[in-house]
Amino acid sequence: MHTLSDLNLQGASVLVRLDLNVPLADGEITDDGRIRAAVPTLKELLEAGAAPVVVAHLGRPKGEVKPELSLAPVATRMAELVGVPVELAPAGDFPPARPGTIVLLENIRFDPREASKDQAERAALATELAAGRDAYVSDGFGVLHREQASVTDVAKLLPNAAGRLVEKEIRSFESVLKDPARPYTVVLGGSKVSDKLLVIDNLLKSVDRLIIGGGMCFTFLAAEGHAIGDSLFEPDWVDACLQILKDARERGVEVLLPTDVVIAQDIAADADTDVVKVEQGIPDGWKGLDIGPQTAAAYAQAVLDSATVVWNGPMGVFEVAPFAAGTIAVARALAETDGFTVVGGGDSAAAVRLLDIDADAIDHISTGGGASLELLEGKTLPGIAVLEDA
Structure with a gap:
C-alpha cells in the first residue's frame, strides 16, 4: 500500500476522500474531531504543492439534495483549521482546485450513484470524479468498509495512496x-x-x-x-x-x-x-x-x-x-x-x-x-x- 510519500505531489490535482460526517445541531458542528483528523494530510498536500479536491459525505441523504445536509459548515471549519481558503463546489460540480487552496465537493451522497448497488453506475460517477486528477488519496477511515464510488471505484482509476490518518489507523x-x-x-x-x-x-x-x-x-x-x-x-x-x-x-x-x-x-x-x-x-x-x-x-x-x-x-x-x-x-x-x-x-x-x-x-x-x-x-x-x- 502506497502512502503520501510515494506520490509526486508538486503541482498535482489530488482527489482526497475524507470522512467529514460530523454531528450537527441547528446547522452548527458539535464535534469537529473528524475535520481535525484530516488536517495533517491536507496540510502535507498543500505544503508539497498539490491542489486538493476533497470528496466527502454528511448524513444519509439517500441520493437527494437536502440543504440541511450541506457540507457548508464543514467548509467554514476546515478553512479555519487548515488556514487556507476552502471553496464549496455546488452539488454535481467537480471543479479543479488551485495550488494553495482547497475545493470541497458538496455532499457526494446527494448523487444516487455514490452508494448504488449497480457497479456501472458507481463507475460512471468515479470516472467523473477522476477526470483531470493526477492522484487519489484515501484518508477517510470511517468509510473504508463501504463499497462506494468515491471510496473504491475511483481508486482504481488513478495512482493512489493512503493518507496519514488511514496509514495510522491501519498500523x-x-x-x-x-x-x-x-x-x-x-x-x-x-x-x-x-x-x-x-x-x-x-x-x-x-x-x-x-x-x-x-x-x-x-x-x-x-x-x-x-x-x-x-x-x-x-x-x-x-x-x-x-x-x-x-x-x-x-x-x-x-x-x-x-x-x-x-x-x-x-x-x-x-x-x-x-x-x-x-x-x-x-x-x-x-x-x-x-x-x-x-x-x-x-x-x-x-x-x-x-x-x-x-x-x-x-x-x-x-x-x-x-x-x-x-x-x-x-x-x-x-x-x-x-x-x-x-x-x-x-x-x-x-x-x-x-x-x-x-x-x-x-x-x-x-x-x-x-x-x-x-x-x-x-x-x-x-x-x-x-x-x-x-
Whole structure:
C-alpha cells in the first residue's frame, strides 16, 4: 500500500476522500474531531504543492439534495483549521482546485450513484470524479468498509495512496491484531451481543482477557441464570453467549462479567438509582444501565495490568450522568496504563471526548466505528483492499 510519500505531489490535482460526517445541531458542528483528523494530510498536500479536491459525505441523504445536509459548515471549519481558503463546489460540480487552496465537493451522497448497488453506475460517477486528477488519496477511515464510488471505484482509476490518518489507523490495528504485546485485553460494551458476536468469535483466537460491559452484558448474565429485570435482553442470543463462554474456557481466555450493576427504572438524569449485586438479581421494573463500582474497579485494574488494550463500546448509558461512572473508570484506566491502547470509533471515541478524558494519553482513538468493528471481526475492508491491489 502506497502512502503520501510515494506520490509526486508538486503541482498535482489530488482527489482526497475524507470522512467529514460530523454531528450537527441547528446547522452548527458539535464535534469537529473528524475535520481535525484530516488536517495533517491536507496540510502535507498543500505544503508539497498539490491542489486538493476533497470528496466527502454528511448524513444519509439517500441520493437527494437536502440543504440541511450541506457540507457548508464543514467548509467554514476546515478553512479555519487548515488556514487556507476552502471553496464549496455546488452539488454535481467537480471543479479543479488551485495550488494553495482547497475545493470541497458538496455532499457526494446527494448523487444516487455514490452508494448504488449497480457497479456501472458507481463507475460512471468515479470516472467523473477522476477526470483531470493526477492522484487519489484515501484518508477517510470511517468509510473504508463501504463499497462506494468515491471510496473504491475511483481508486482504481488513478495512482493512489493512503493518507496519514488511514496509514495510522491501519498500523494501529495491525499492531493489536497481528502481534500484540501481552497480556492482551479487549473491552467490549455497547447495546447488543448480536452487534459484537463476530468480533468476539475472531478475538477469542488471540486475546488473553475479554471484558464485557454495556447493555450486551445482560444477555450473558441471563445466560448464566441471573435475574436481569427489565434490562436490555436478546433471548435469541442466549445460546451464542453460552457458546462464547465455553469457547473462552477451552482457549484459556479469562472472561470478566459484571458482579454489580447500577439500576434505575428510567433513563433520566434525575432518576432514582441503586446498586445491586448480580448474584442477587435485578428486580422486575428495574433495568441495568451501568456497571457497578465494584465491577468498574475490577475492570480498570485489569486494563492497568495489560500490555495491550482494545476498547470498543461504552460500559453504560454514559450520556446520562448517573450511568457514566463505569465508562469513565475504563476510559481513565486506558489513559493511565503503560500498555498500548486503541479505542474503537463510534460511541467509545465519543465517550472519551464527552467525559473529558485525556485523549493524548491514549495511543490511538479510531475515527471509524463500523470500519474499526469490521477490522476487529477479521474482515478485509474494501477501501483498503483496493489500495493494496494498486
